[in-house]
Amino acid sequence: MSKTVYLDYAATTPILPEVLEAMTNVLANDYGNPSSIHSFGRKSKSLVEDARKTIANSIQASVAEVFFTSGATESFHTVLYSCIRDLGINTVITTKIEHHCTLHTVEQAKAEKGINLIYLETNNDGSISFDVLENTLKAAGPNSLFCTMHINNELGTKIDYSNVGRICQENNVLFYLDCAQSFGKYPIDVNQNYVAFLSASAHKLFGPKGTGLLYINNDNLIKAQILGGAQERNIRAGTENVHGMVGFAKATELCLAEMEERTQKLKEIKSYCLAQLKQNVSDISFNGPTDLKDAANHILSVSFPENEKSELLMFNLDIAGICASSGSACASGIENDSHVLETIGHDPNRKTIRFSFSHFTTKEEIDYLVSVVKKIY
Amino acid sequence: MSKTVYLDYAATTPILPEVLEAMTNVLANDYGNPSSIHSFGRKSKSLVEDARKTIANSIQASVAEVFFTSGATESFHTVLYSCIRDLGINTVITTKIEHHCTLHTVEQAKAEKGINLIYLETNNDGSISFDVLENTLKAAGPNSLFCTMHINNELGTKIDYSNVGRICQENNVLFYLDCAQSFGKYPIDVNQNYVAFLSASAHKLFGPKGTGLLYINNDNLIKAQILGGAQERNIRAGTENVHGMVGFAKATELCLAEMEERTQKLKEIKSYCLAQLKQNVSDISFNGPTDLKDAANHILSVSFPENEKSELLMFNLDIAGICASSGSACASGIENDSHVLETIGHDPNRKTIRFSFSHFTTKEEIDYLVSVVKKIY
Numbered sequence: 001m002s003k004t005v006y007l008d009y010a011a012t013t014p015i016l017p018e019v020l021e022a023m024t025n026v027l028a029n030d031y032g033n034p035s036s037i038h039s040f041g042r043k044s045k046s047l048v049e050d051a052r053k054t055i056a057n058s059i060q061a062s063v064a065e066v067f068f069t070s071g072a073t074e075s076f077h078t079v080l081y082s083c084i085r086d087l088g089i090n091t092v093i094t095t096k097i098e099h100h101c102t103l104h105t106v107e108q109a110k111a112e113k114g115i116n117l118i119y120l121e122t123n124n125d126g127s128i129s130f131d132v133l134e135n136t137l138k139a140a141g142p143n144s145l146f147c148t149m150h151i152n153n154e155l156g157t158k159i160d161y162s163n164v165g166r167i168c169q170e171n172n173v174l175f176y177l178d179c180a181q182s183f184g185k186y187p188i189d190v191n192q193n194y195v196a197f198l199s200a201s202a203h204k205l206f207g208p209k210g211t212g213l214l215y216i217n218n219d220n221l222i223k224a225q226i227l228g229g230a231q232e233r234n235i236r237a238g239t240e241n242v243h244g245m246v247g248f249a250k251a252t253e254l255c256l257a258e259m260e261e262r263t264q265k266l267k268e269i270k271s272y273c274l275a276q277l278k279q280n281v282s283d284i285s286f287n288g289p290t291d292l293k294d295a296a297n298h299i300l301s302v303s304f305p306e307n308e309k310s311e312l313l314m315f316n317l318d319i320a321g322i323c324a325s326s327g328s329a330c331a332s333g334i335e336n337d338s339h340v341l342e343t344i345g346h347d348p349n350r351k352t353i354r355f356s357f358s359h360f361t362t363k364e365e366i367d368y369l370v371s372v373v374k375k376i377y
Numbered sequence: 378m379s380k381t382v383y384l385d386y387a388a389t390t391p392i393l394p395e396v397l398e399a400m401t402n403v404l405a406n407d408y409g410n411p412s413s414i415h416s417f418g419r420k421s422k423s424l425v426e427d428a429r430k431t432i433a434n435s436i437q438a439s440v441a442e443v444f445f446t447s448g449a450t451e452s453f454h455t456v457l458y459s460c461i462r463d464l465g466i467n468t469v470i471t472t473k474i475e476h477h478c479t480l481h482t483v484e485q486a487k488a489e490k491g492i493n494l495i496y497l498e499t500n501n502d503g504s505i506s507f508d509v510l511e512n513t514l515k516a517a518g519p520n521s522l523f524c525t526m527h528i529n530n531e532l533g534t535k536i537d538y539s540n541v542g543r544i545c546q547e548n549n550v551l552f553y554l555d556c557a558q559s560f561g562k563y564p565i566d567v568n569q570n571y572v573a574f575l576s577a578s579a580h581k582l583f584g585p586k587g588t589g590l591l592y593i594n595n596d597n598l599i600k601a602q603i604l605g606g607a608q609e610r611n612i613r614a615g616t617e618n619v620h621g622m623v624g625f626a627k628a629t630e631l632c633l634a635e636m637e638e639r640t641q642k643l644k645e646i647k648s649y650c651l652a653q654l655k656q657n658v659s660d661i662s663f664n665g666p667t668d669l670k671d672a673a674n675h676i677l678s679v680s681f682p683e684n685e686k687s688e689l690l691m692f693n694l695d696i697a698g699i700c701a702s703s704g705s706a707c708a709s710g711i712e713n714d715s716h717v718l719e720t721i722g723h724d725p726n727r728k729t730i731r732f733s734f735s736h737f738t739t740k741e742e743i744d745y746l747v748s749v750v751k752k753i754y
Contacts, residue, residue, distance in 0.1 A: 038385065
């Protein structure tokens with residue numbers, strides 16, 4: 001059998017056995033509709049509310065602030081359109097290195113709703129300068145929403161969301177934090193940090209696809225985009241994906257319990273991979289912050305030298321059983337540099353690959369990756 | 378152990394063992410992101426496309442016309458808002474006995490987008506008269522969308538969607554068919570019947586919650602509401618709920634294979650339940666069509682006589698372990714008559730319970746129900 005090494009954990013993750021077991025139990029036994037008032041319904045309702053409590057506790061939110069969606073993409077759609085309609089938001093500030101979910105949605109909202117759209121300048125490592133942020137928010141004025149990722153999905157750049165939140169608060173700007181890449185990996189405290197809205201997707205943290213989180217701070221009373229039944233306190237209609245919510249909660253529980261241990265392993269693996277690639281491939285470079293404390297432990301964006309081999313790098317990695325990504329999964333298949341790489345001024349002649357790790361990644365897997373890369377070059 | 382009899386299959390259904398197995402296989406083994414171009418991604422992509430093919434074949438659609446969503450509620454939201462934006466729809470015709478998903482959404486669209494909203498008159502059994510429909514559509518004019526359920530979720534009234542489609546076509550009106558209660562229970566052929574849009578939810582047909590269908594006829598090029606990645610041919614962004622799609626397809630496959638057999642069983646059970654209730658409870662009546670060929674085989678809306686016992690009927694059924702519904706699950710908890718019952722002129726002093734069956738329902742379960750009802754009265 002051929003070897004396979006999965007180094008694309010930022011795209012999605014396997015489901016942990018404990019999560020699978022929790023989900024399978026629900027799928028097999030608890031089929032009541034949480035909206036039904038009979039015993040089967042009440043059981044499902046309690047599963048949903050227990051899951052909500054777990055997620056809420058994990059980010060210091062109250063249960064009334066936590067809503068389940070079908071994923072972070074839907075969460076952002078709801079936040080943006082509801083902020084415009086319900087809170088009078090007329091200006092959105094974001095960066096050019098966000099996920100397409102954010103960029104395509106704000107662009108559509110600009111076309112449809114006539115909002116002002118301001119792109120905050122980012123540094124070449126994907127970071128935000130606080131003074132630039134402050135000036136931009138001041139210029140934007142009130143009725144503004146600032147949207148950014150906690151961790152950039154391509155570069156791994158991690159923002160100091162606590163200080164960003166404070167600056168937003170000081171300038172009376174609502175703060176939307178996209179936690180797709182950070183939820184469950186870093187402590188998040190919405191309570192102390194002026195986060196107005198937050199989103200995440202379970203499948204990035206060893207939970208199921210199709211279940212997402214939308215945190216809405218109590219002060220921001222937005223209403224639903226998707227209407228129908230009164231599910232999710234009227235914020236999101238549609239019969240609840242009970243097994244997905246239970247899986248999301250179980251995955252979150254495990255993230256919290258093992259956070260320190262996983263973080264330690266990730267740091268070791270990332271440093272090891274970085275060192276081994278540096279040592280074995282000449283003229284290699286890395287995108288994102290040079291100081292690893294400003295970068296996610298699970299993402300390494302590598303820029304390979306220009307030559308005839310690099311054109312087929314992704315293809316050859318795949319042939320060798322190595323699963324990695326040329327950018328975000330959602331934008332895969334695009335052969336050119338991604339919008340993120342373009343924005344940070346990446347040399348388009350160099351080929352970028354994003355390797356992303358988990359606590360399951362071993363040094364042996366990294367060794368295999370390095371041996372394959374060496375063979376290609 | 379106390380006895381439990383589930384008679385709320387119109388609210389939601391248990392997941393069949395074969396469906397659970399198919400889903401568990403995916404959850405345990407196939408975690409690739411379908412957007413990733415490496416081997417793990419391609420495997421997941423092929424699972425998604427196989428599922429799409431199964432669903433498409435089941436309604437005589439082409440695969441390019443079938444899109445997965447998080448459920449029928451989301452499907453309708455997309456259809457309505459995209460029709461208004463992309464196809465110039467400015468008038469929506471629907472009935473007052475639709476699901477809240479339809480009613481709340483069209484009301485919101487009227488408030489937000491200024492569409493004309495026309496409520497088609499329905500008969501007291503929930504049916505539509507073709508001449509009334511024809512006159513209403515003629516008056517509505519072009520740029521109109523007609524939305525209705527194939528089977529009314531509270532009354533069980535089944536419309537002749539083929540003739541409705543023809544009338545829509547003759548009047549140049551787009552036809553949206555809500556198949557939440559009919560998908561997998563009755564043959565549906567979108568190809569021959571001028572259906573422009575169709576929606577369904579997997580959890581109504583022994584599949585998982587959180588996965589829905591949106592059929593969009595090739596002639597109607599609407600664009601996404603939820604933007605981001607290019608998933609679902611740019612109609613619905615967000616990482617695909619692969620296990621949900623696979624479960625939906627497996628459940629559909631079983632529906633088709635067993636349709637005749639299940640239908641036969643349902644007919645027997647419904648007739649038996651109707652006869653037993655009539656025989657054992659005085660002054661009982663039934664809502665919906667009197668001719669059973671115009672009604673769904675799995676729904677029986679029963680109107681109990683007014684007396685001091687009927688107030689607590691739902692409560693006492695629940696105590697006795699009988700799971701039924703006073704209306705749709707999504708509107709449960711409301712003690713008064715539902716909007717559907719109000720519209721058809723139901724006597725509000727009589728208490729209505731919706732019993733809904735599956736091919737698993739036995740005569741013994743019906744006997745138990747009847748014995749409990751007799752004891753209550």
